[in-house]
Amino acid sequence: MTDTDIQFDKSGTLRHFLTVEGLPRDILISILDSAETFLGLGQREIKKVPLLQGKTVVNLFFEPSTRTRTTFEIAAKRLSADVITLETSRMSTTKGETILDTLNTLEAMHTDMFVIRDSFSGAAHLISTHVPAHVSIINAGDGRHAHxxxxxxxxxxxxxxxxxxxxxxxxxxxxxxxxxxxxxxxxxxxxxxxxxxxxxxxxxxxxxxxxxxxxxxxxxxxxxxxxxxxxxxxxxxxxxxxxxxxxxxxxxxxxxxxxxxxxxxxxxxxxxxxxxxxxxxxxxxxxxxxxxxxxxxxxxTNGIAVRMAIMATLMGRQSPSPREAD
Amino acid sequence: MTDTDIQFDKSGTLRHFLTVEGLPRDILISILDSAETFLGLGQREIKKVPLLQGKTVVNLFFEPSTRTRTTFEIAAKRLSADVITLETSRMSTTKGETILDTLNTLEAMHTDMFVIRDSFSGAAHLISTHVPAHVSIINAGDGRHAHxxxxxxxxxxxxxxxxxxxxxxxxxxxxxxxxxxxxxxxxxxxxxxxxxxxxxxxxxxxxxxxxxxxxxxxxxxxxxxxxxxxxxxxxxxxxxxxxxxxxxxxxxxxxxxxxxxxxxxxxxxxxxxxxxxxxxxxxxxxxxxxxxxxxxxxxxTNGIAVRMAIMATLMGRQSPSPREAD
Amino acid sequence: MTDTDIQFDKSGTLRHFLTVEGLPRDILISILDSAETFLGLGQREIKKVPLLQGKTVVNLFFEPSTRTRTTFEIAAKRLSADVITLETSRMSTTKGETILDTLNTLEAMHTDMFVIRDSFSGAAHLISTHVPAHVSIINAGDGRHAHxxxxxxxxxxxxxxxxxxxxxxxxxxxxxxxxxxxxxxxxxxxxxxxxxxxxxxxxxxxxxxxxxxxxxxxxxxxxxxxxxxxxxxxxxxxxxxxxxxxxxxxxxxxxxxxxxxxxxxxxxxxxxxxxxxxxxxxxxxxxxxxxxxxxxxxxxTNGIAVRMAIMATLMGRQSPSPREAD
CATH class of the missing domain: 3.40.50.1370 (Aspartate/ornithine carbamoyltransferase)
Incomplete structure (x- = not known):
């Protein structure tokens, strides 16, 4: 399975955002178009929309980053999501507990989306293969691979x-x-x-x-x-x-x-x-x-609008309702 | 006064959650039953209820903890509380200022609930004896004593x-x-x-x-x-x-x-x-x-539901309105 | 241009809160009167008002501070703002990127207000001269200068x-x-x-x-x-x-x-x-x-009410709507 395949769910809808490599042109265009609508929001008195209300987004940054982390945090909050930010070193997660154990634990908290940065190329990809069907992964930079x-x-x-x-x-x-x-x-x-x-x-x-x-x-x-x-x-x-x-x-x-x-x-x-x-x-x-x-x-400025568009695109996939089972 | 007594207010309602030792069976059952209703919430599209809207919950972690801290943070946010998380070492609070001064200061910010973890057995208990009547304490682990x-x-x-x-x-x-x-x-x-x-x-x-x-x-x-x-x-x-x-x-x-x-x-x-x-x-x-x-x-997963149930139980005590005086 | 002048916008309305030196008496009285109304809020069941809903407030603390940072964070949240808190050392921001670059970057995220603490006297003042017209600065302590x-x-x-x-x-x-x-x-x-x-x-x-x-x-x-x-x-x-x-x-x-x-x-x-x-x-x-x-x-306790009053005063300036241009 290639990176591209893994980014889509069974119905062919975009589920993760791990890499642009191999994505069809119309998906990129659709994200850019969606970002245009979010860009206007930043100028408004009230910069919030309820698209991700009641969703939990976890920013999981294994590499330090003020700029990217903050824009993802603001993007999620402007979409009305609850945001948990964890800045942690790989070291601490490998004390007995593997990174997948950490992920599974966070996922068990009914997280809807992970935004992941790691110095290891392929981290977001690896993680995306281990999360349940309703969870989306966004790659916020993995090693030398992709951003x-x-x-x-x-x-x-x-x-x-x-x-x-x-x-x-x-x-x-x-x-x-x-x-x-x-x-x-x-x-x-x-x-x-x-x-x-x-x-x-x-x-x-x-x-x-x-x-x-x-x-x-x-x-x-x-x-x-x-x-x-x-x-x-x-x-x-x-x-x-x-x-x-x-x-x-x-x-x-x-x-x-x-x-x-x-x-x-x-x-x-x-x-x-x-x-x-x-x-x-x-x-x-x-x-x-x-x-x-x-x-x-x-x-x-555009980064916030584009990240809102990507988050909204991935989460929009889930409507009207997640599967109750499991 | 025993741990058990101190957990109740004058009207006999559960006010703090410091230890399960000595609690009556029906209170534990009632919390478990309440957690069942919150468990379903995690599966829903919008995982929030307004039960703690406008309340301020302070997570005060004197011992590091990603897992417990994060679940309390998510639990409080899903109840619509405002959450302030302070991860701090005991050392820094003892530079001149005692831990009770730190607590009193945070309490003066009209905090409604403290979730406390400390390496000192009895920390949450001690603190519960020093907060005003409207404040509830949850013990998130104290030394070798209780969790x-x-x-x-x-x-x-x-x-x-x-x-x-x-x-x-x-x-x-x-x-x-x-x-x-x-x-x-x-x-x-x-x-x-x-x-x-x-x-x-x-x-x-x-x-x-x-x-x-x-x-x-x-x-x-x-x-x-x-x-x-x-x-x-x-x-x-x-x-x-x-x-x-x-x-x-x-x-x-x-x-x-x-x-x-x-x-x-x-x-x-x-x-x-x-x-x-x-x-x-x-x-x-x-x-x-x-x-x-x-x-x-x-x-x-259950931890979030159970913590929501405990928070809601303690805060439910306060309705319809807190005392205005002092 | 003196500190006092710089605190007002072109229409003579208070825009920044950098120092009390030189401010007219009626502005101080007006803030104190406004704080009285916010003080009552802390006693209420629901301690929130929507005055800063959809606004983004960045707490930028280059000097560590639990007390002041926490009260500003609570004050902003009780006004319904989205709050981003960055505790960072000057050192890290001077690695190639200047402090103004950091500020400009955060400002480009459509931040509405910065609350700034720095060990350098004049930091908040300096920053206030570099932000666009819709952004307000609050000085949360600069060196030996003002608080x-x-x-x-x-x-x-x-x-x-x-x-x-x-x-x-x-x-x-x-x-x-x-x-x-x-x-x-x-x-x-x-x-x-x-x-x-x-x-x-x-x-x-x-x-x-x-x-x-x-x-x-x-x-x-x-x-x-x-x-x-x-x-x-x-x-x-x-x-x-x-x-x-x-x-x-x-x-x-x-x-x-x-x-x-x-x-x-x-x-x-x-x-x-x-x-x-x-x-x-x-x-x-x-x-x-x-x-x-x-x-x-x-x-x-009063600190939260007064900080809410100051934030609301500065942001009230912007209504009914920010300028669209630039």
Whole structure:
């Protein structure tokens, strides 16, 4: 069974959100459309809707994360769910009790949805195979594998500015090798019909088989940015590198930092995106991060709407009523 | 004043839930009956009732606990209470400020209920003598003394499977000496009319005066399990032992671990229970924990219903309205 | 632009609550009057009002605090807001991401209000200059600068007992030099018309220019307490002193601890106040802290009402609807 298959229930409805890889285009579009309606909510006096009232959502973060955790928490609360957030290290759960025991225990509390982040690639997938039929899993980042809600909010942000995907050149700059964000973005943009995706990185930070993903690698940032409509700058995750992959912070910025000069090679209306948190002066110059073309904060705002849309989509599956049996 | 007396207000209504010791049988039965109605709620689309709307419940955990804390938090939220959770060490509260000062401060915030866990036996009792008349205390585990809500959820689980208590043989295996869970279970099962309660442990883990509690001690697990209807396996809390009480983990499992072979001596429909989290391969074999007779995860589910019932019982006392004066 | 100006929006309505310094008397009175209505709520069966329903309040505590954080959390929940609490160290936010980036990110989640505590004097002020027009900031304590909600709850407590401020002698005892609480209290009481404010401290704990604040310094506690109506005892914050400022704990209590003997020099109906948490036997004798004249716990209760009043005042500004643009 592939990741894609496992995301659907027996009636063919989307049940989990583990990866965008292999999802049909119309499902992605439907989530983006749904997110549009939730986006307006954030502007309203009362930002709540009762779609998940009486549901229990557990945020299970085995990797620390303020930004993603908080947006999921706000998204669930604005849908009127009860939210339990557990930030825990893997270590503590492995003291005798396995991670599946922890999961089973939480599931026995009649949890309706788990939002899971883990440093282990495949964690959300593994867990999704062990929960009962009424429970949905959302992958909030697993190791180097996938971060599908980030990819969806990025696609959403691009569509709001560019209208559609069919004529775009998108460049992703940075540590493609270690980035679950990049992997998910590439899958999402391919599915949504972006004709040209470029990845820009030093050779040490590019997977060997990168072309298989349908992207064009560039080692030279000036060439890579030439004429692009969207620039996604990845966070340089120093803690994930073994030191030898890049010579130094300063060297990295010198060769791959997004500066105003380099930006000038892109289209004048090119969007600047970044999943955050940004390292100013490392992968991006402050003036670019704060400049007119930057939509970095808008990505955060859109992230709540997109996560609400995904949660509502998965939970909508259950209506009109869960099975009483078992 | 005994523990039992202190649990009632002047009109004779249950106000605190500190221990099951000395409580009348009809109160335990009434809580179990009430929990039945809350159990159905967990299966419903909207799992909330407004019974504690506008009430403030403070979870005050001086000992870390994910499982118990989370179920109390979910229970309170499903009753529509506002929940504040404070996980804190005793150390920090004793910097100048006494624990009673901390309590008084929280109480001054018009808290309606405290759920308290502490490593000090008698903590919840002590606190209950210092709070104003409208405040209720629930003991979520105090030292080696009591864990009454655990005992009630265990009794509830037994009743759902066995119908009633009047013909049962129940065996509790493990560290009886240090276990607040075992103490509370023994009291609850005695009150509810279980005719035969056995405790199975090495001599070093059995209190000297254990027979006074109305139980039958066994040092031999095979003999102890012979013909029983319910097997409660306690968690071996290695951190609470001084090392010399058991020779080693492997030795313990060899002599007291619940294996399929040992289980075969019990009645074929014997329930396997455990308060969790389980140490697989230490006090219980994985195949037993995951086997057909195991109701370990059901205990978790039932725990929420039972805790909702206890909270609702204590708070129901206050209606129609709290006293305005002081 | 002064602190005072920055607290108002363009229409002259109170938008932030950063300091009481320079605020007009009628605004303070209006908050105190509003708090009276919220105080009754704490006594009611259902302690909630829907004034902030659908609003998102973020408690951003860069300094640890159980008491203040919990009262703000309860206050926001009783106003029906969704509350996100982030307790974080400055260190973690400065790893590449600046504090303003963190703020901007949280703001992009359509947060309506930030409650901010930081060890840096001016933190809340600085942040208030960087948030969009619909966002309000409440200062929950910034370095040695201000703690305006504490001062308001103290003023509220005084008014409830003394009726008005026009004939009072108020003495503040303790570490005036390091105390944001004392600074805010002095400003509030001056604005509210207290004719005589005394500060009592060893010379090492009094700012040089203390008289400029319109207070009378006393080094002798007996003289300072003579005939006063209100005694505010500050917490001795040992962690903030460099050791040489007071000779020892015992010396401090001997010269400046509030004992029953010293209390006898004040008016017989003098109130005893303390922002908490108290150091028993250090700045205050237990018998005084727990005595009949003490209103220390009442301050906690009042704190929730006053914080609700301030939150409701700032948010009331936005009705009937926030600006859609930007």
């Amino acid at each position: 599908p809600t980030q990819a969806m909010l990025d696609a959403f942000t691009i569509r709001r500015h560019k209208g559609d995907f069919s004529n775009l050149r998108v460049a992703i700059i940075g540590d493609i090798l270690h980035s679950r964000v990049a992997r998910s973005q590439i899958h999402a943009l391919n599915i949504l019909g972006v004709p040209e995706i470029r990845v820009i990185a030093p050779q040490t930070l590019l997977p060997n088989q990168i072309k298989r993903l349908g992207v064009h690698p560039y080692y030279d940032i000036e060439k890579g940015l030439d004429g692009v409509d969207v620039i996604i700058v990845l966070r340089l995750q120093l803690e994930r590198m073994e030191g030898q992959l890049i010579p130094s912070d300063r060297e990295y910025f010198r060769f791959y930092g997004l500066t105003p000069e380099r930006l000038s090679g892109a289209r004048p209306d090119a969007l600047i995106m970044h999943p955050g948190p940004i390292n100013r002066g490392l992968e991006i110059a402050s003036s670019v991060a704060d400049g007119e073309q930057s939509v970095i904060l808008e990505q955060v | 009454p809500t655990q005992a009630m959820l265990d009794a509830f689980t037994i009743r759902r499977h066995k119908g009633d208590f009047s013909n049962l043989r129940v065996a509790i295996i493990g560290d009886i000496l240090h276990s607040r869970v075992a103490r509370s279970q023994i009291h609850a099962l005695n009150i509810l009319g279980v005719p035969e309660i056995r405790v199975i442990a090495p001599q070093t883990l059995l209190p000297n005066q254990i027979k006074r509690l109305g139980v039958h001690p066994y040092y031999d697990i095979e003999k102890g399990l012979d013909g029983v209807d319910v097997i409660i396996v306690l968690r071996l809390q290695l951190e609470r032992m001084e090392g010399q009480l058991i020779p080693s983990d492997r030795e313990y499992f060899r002599f007291y671990g619940l294996t399929p072979e040992r289980l075969s001596g019990a009645r074929p429909d014997a329930l396997i229970m455990h308060p969790g989290p389980i140490n697989r391969g230490l006090e219980i074999a994985s195949s037993v924990a995951d086997g057909e007779q195991s109701v370990i995860l059901e205990q978790v | 305006p909600t504490q001062a308001m709850l103290d003023a509220f407590t005084i008014r409830r007992h003394k009726g008005d401020f026009s004939n009072l002698r108020v003495a503040i005892i303790g570490d005036i030099l390091h105390s944001r609480v004392a600074r805010s209290q002095i400003h509030a009481l001056n604005i509210l018309g207290v004719p005589e404010i005394r500060v009592i401290a060893p010379q090492t704990l009094l700012p040089n220019q203390i008289k400029r604040l319109g207070v009378h310094p006393y080094y002798d506690i007996e003289k300072g307490l003579d005939g006063v109506d209100v005694i505010i005892v500050l917490r001795l914050q040992l962690e903030r002193m460099e050791g040489q400022l007071i000779p020892s704990d015992r010396e401090y209590f001997r010269f400046y601890g509030l004992t029953p003997e010293r209390l006898s020099g004040a008016r017989p109906d003098a109130l005893i106040m303390h922002p908490g948490p108290i150091n028993r036997g250090l700045e205050i004798a237990s018998s005084v802290a727990d005595g009949e004249q003490s209103v220390i716990l009442e301050q906690v």
